[in-house]
Amino acid sequence: MASQGVAEQQVPGDIRALFTTSPPPVSSEDAERVARACFPGSVACAPLSGERDANFRVTRADGSILTLKFINCAEQVAETEMQVEVLKHLRDTMPVQAPHHQPIDPAGLAALSGSQAGQASTGPTLDWIQYRPLSGGHRIRVRAYGYLPGAPGTNLQADPRSWRAVGRTAAILDRTLQQFDHPAAHRKFLWDACQVLDLRPLLNAVESLAVRQVIAEFLALFEHRVTPVLDKLPRQVIHNDLSPSNILVEEDGLELAGILDFGDMVYAPRIAEIAIAGSYLMTYSLDPMRALDGVVTGYCEVSPLHAMEHAHLLDLVLARLAQRMVITAWRAARFPGNRDYIMRSHDAATALFNRLYPDWRAAQGSRSFPSNAES
Known part of the structure; x- marks a missing residue:
């Protein structure tokens, strides 16, 4: 696993940056690599619609389903942290269903070339990873959460x-x-x-x-x-x-x-x-x-x-x-x-x-x- 002290790639700009930056250039093969390594039991990935991020529906052998999100590089780390933390907060307090946050499997991450643990404001985290796509380029932040029925x-x-x-x-x-x-x-x-x-x-x-x-x-x-x-x-x-x-x-x-x-x-x-x-x-x-x-x-x-x-x-x-x-x-x-x-x-x-x-x-x-x- 690569060094965890490297700052995550960000796109500077005004409040419009998140809406002018294209979704990450990732493929279904990228999604399958991340899912199978970092979320054990993953067996299939299918693309989902979205405006800012590249999203995939991950099916696991036990029947559970995850949403895998390759995050727009204009999203600031603090925004990712906020989205993770609110899901943790709601899981214990919200009577209406909200997706549960899914942390990264550390053993799988260690075996996934081109990736490393996320870097939060407080230090390394397994709430997301930094993944370099097969096509190359900068690492992309990737996280996952439960896929709700309804x-x-x-x-x-x-x-x-x-x-x-x-x-x-x-x-x-x-x-x-x-x-x-x-x-x-x-x-x-x-x-x-x-x-x-x-x-x-x-x-x-x-x-x-x-x-x-x-x-x-x-x-x-x-x-x-x-x-x-x-x-x-x-x-x-x-x-x-x-x-x-x-x-x-x-x-x-x-x-x-x-x-x-x-x-x-x-x-x-x-x-x-x-x-x-x-x-x-x-x-x-x-x-x-x-x-x-x-x-x-x-x-x-x-x-x-x-x-x-x-x-x-x-x-x-x-x-x-x-x-x-x-x-x-x-x-x-x-x-x-x-x-x-x-x-x-x-x-x-x-x-x-x-x-x-x-x-x-x-x-x-x-x-x-x-x-x-x-x-």
């Missing part, structure tokens, strides 16, 4: 019962995450709805001039009317992406069976968790505000919200919709080969934004807010 989140029914279930699960998760924190959650992050003003340099990626102008107007209003009060809202680490892609549902499509992908976690107002989840469910409903109310109702069954949180919910719904419109258009232009996957929710987000925005804009002139988060 139907995809797109099977969730457009029904008040399922909307409340999403809200309840979000509240249970947030209550569990109140006891979790990590420095990486406080980073600048392009998908943080509270940092929606960072979209401005990317607006030209939106093809329609009219749509660009409306988004620019929204950002100006958000800056003056919303940004100054965000720090007054109750804040904590949140999942930050409870979209259909990141939830699993029971067969009836009414209850959640699991939560996936904690890579977008941020320290933010907890109301953003509801706004983000709601922004997706609203696009599948003929009555979007009823869907959002259902999510809020379910959340409040577990954790009541303050008046000021209610007051700013729709602000953050629109912020996430704007992100879905701009970031996806910008990334699709950079990765045209993956355009269909990247743009899968773009049109729905645009339609919902256009439906909600006129009333929201009209309300800004007469709007008043409670003086603090406890009101």
